[in-house]
Amino acid sequence: MxxxxxxxxxxxxxxxxxxxxxxxxxxxxxxxxxxxxxxxxxxxxxxxxxxxxxxxxxxxxxxxxxxxxxxxxxxxxxxxxxxxxxxxxxxxxxxxxxxxxxxxxCELTTELVILSSGLNPKDAFRLFKIVHICNLVKKYYPQDFTEHEQELLESPLQHYELDVIKHPDFQNMNAISELCRGLKISGKSKIYFLIDRLIRLVLTFPVSISTTERAFSPMKLLKTRLRNRMEDKLLADNMIVYIEKEIAGNFTIEMIMDDFYSMKNRRQA
Known part of the structure; x- marks a missing residue:
């Protein structure tokens, strides 16, 4: 401890x-x-x-x-x-x-966080390194960037280092989300569109992790010993309702029954 x-x-x-x-x-x-x-x-x-x-x-x-x-x-x-x-x-x-x-x-997750920290604008982009960002794209986002884009990435990063990192409007930012918003407002997201795409991908990383962790918790509650024969599709449908219960709470039983009733009418027609 x-x-x-x-x-x-x-x-x-x-x-x-x-x-x-x-x-x-x-x-x-x-x-x-x-x-x-x-x-x-x-x-x-x-x-x-x-x-x-x-x-x-x-x-x-x-x-x-x-x-x-x-x-x-x-x-x-x-x-x-x-x-x-x-x-x-x-x-x-x-x-x-x-x-x-x-x-x-795991080692891959740790490396991903370390490499993606190079995009963090905190402390005037203290952790920015072109080689880390290029490795981040090649190793973890190869399907989001073509091979040609991966080869071209280093050049806009060199301009980005002298332009955005030295720009006074970006010096007091503390989060990648602020950087993404600042690039959009200044119009630089169109100039550095490859970097802007990478920043948006990195911003989804915490969401994907939390969604995965949330999925494992209800799995133990839904697929119990008495439900061990539950098929994957039924399990997935139940998990979606459980995980997104805030959205599911907007639908009443009457609304669901009416929806099924209308489906029945369409089939008869």
Missing amino acids: GITNVLCQALKQHSQDLLNAMHLVSTTKSLIQKLRDDGWEPLLASVISFCEQHEIDIPDMNACYTKGRGRYHRQDENLTIEHHFRIGIFTVAINFQLQELRSRF
Whole structure:
């Protein structure tokens, strides 16, 4: 918890520095991995010291570990109490944390955020790098830009660096959304249309992530053990209604019944 606390506090901030947050993800993974590899002995020594200070009984760590309780317990001669605590509890708990971090912040997602931060106008475009933006397009948006556009992108970026980044109207912006709006108002979105397209694609990135995360939550509620034979189309239809419940709330049962009734009339005609 001490290792992950710094990352948690950074992610809770309303004004997030995504680049530094991704760096914290990397350092958190490294520190947790180091704890897994080298942290058992110091932890065990600390626990033993605590138990001795408070007169708490300490089990013999080299004794055989007993599985089960009551008359159903049995001893495993090849499994010691230390092995149970170290492998069965300590390592399992850390592996769960690492798996959670890797699933939520995979290497591709981390790289995507780092590369896209080059478009952020915060601090007078401090993170702007032409090579990062070109790599962002080639690696993550190849279907949105033709090969010819990818080859031409570097040239307008050089003009963009001397024009937009140095322009006084763009110096006090703090978000990519403000940059997108400023390019539109100034008319520069037509001149740097490739860059404007990339900015709009990057702006949809948080939406796509939140929609995906929202989809996994209702899936557990809709497709339960009793509904395990639910077909994909029915599951998808139910999930759309659940995820977009604010929109679905605008439709009453009477409106739906009337719609079905009108469909029936059209079929009879």
